[in-house]
Amino acid sequence: MAEISEIICVTCPQGCLLRVKHAGSEVIEVHNSGCKRGQEYAISELGDPRRMVASTVRVNGGLHPLVPVYTRSAFPKPLIPRLAQALRQVEVSAPVKIDQVLLADALGTGIDVVASRDMPAR
Numbered sequence: 814m815a816e817i818s819e820i821i822c823v824t825c826p827q828g829c830l831l832r833v834k835h836a837g838s839e840v841i842e843v844h845n846s847g848c849k850r851g852q853e854y855a856i857s858e859l860g861d862p863r864r865m866v867a868s869t870v871r872v873n874g875g876l877h878p879l880v881p882v883y884t885r886s887a888f889p890k891p892l893i894p895r896l897a898q899a900l901r902q903v904e905v906s907a908p909v910k911i912d913q914v915l916l917a918d919a920l921g922t923g924i925d926v927v928a929s930r931d932m933p934a935r
């Protein structure tokens with residue numbers, strides 16, 4: 814049975830409030846989108862919601878004890894709590910280079926978690 818959900822498109826700063834007619838995860842119609850990407854966003858959000866994830870990882874012997882990291886691409890939303898848990902277990906040694914892979918193939922998704930800055934040794 815079809816239902817209507819309201820979803821905010823976060824693809825661009827406009828933040829359109831989409832009105833989506835759908836049957837479960839199948840999108841039937843999208844209204845109120847400022848451009849065609851709203852439709853793509855609604856399909857992805859209902860079928861396979863993903864988010865970019867930013868966090869930190871412990872560094873031994875680094876100038877600072879943590880280095881900021883991010884997922885190289887948007888990560889499946891239901892797995893984000895498990896990713897946060899996995900990142901708490903990661904410990905690397907300084908120096909760390911920007912873009913260095915600190916957690917490869919996170920949770921078997923094929924998505925790497927990489928450093929977003931250099932972290933020199935102390």
Ligand code: SF4
Nearest residue numbers: 822825828829847851
């Ligand atoms: S529908 Fe288009 S204009 Fe509206 S927030 Fe999404 S990307 Fe931006």
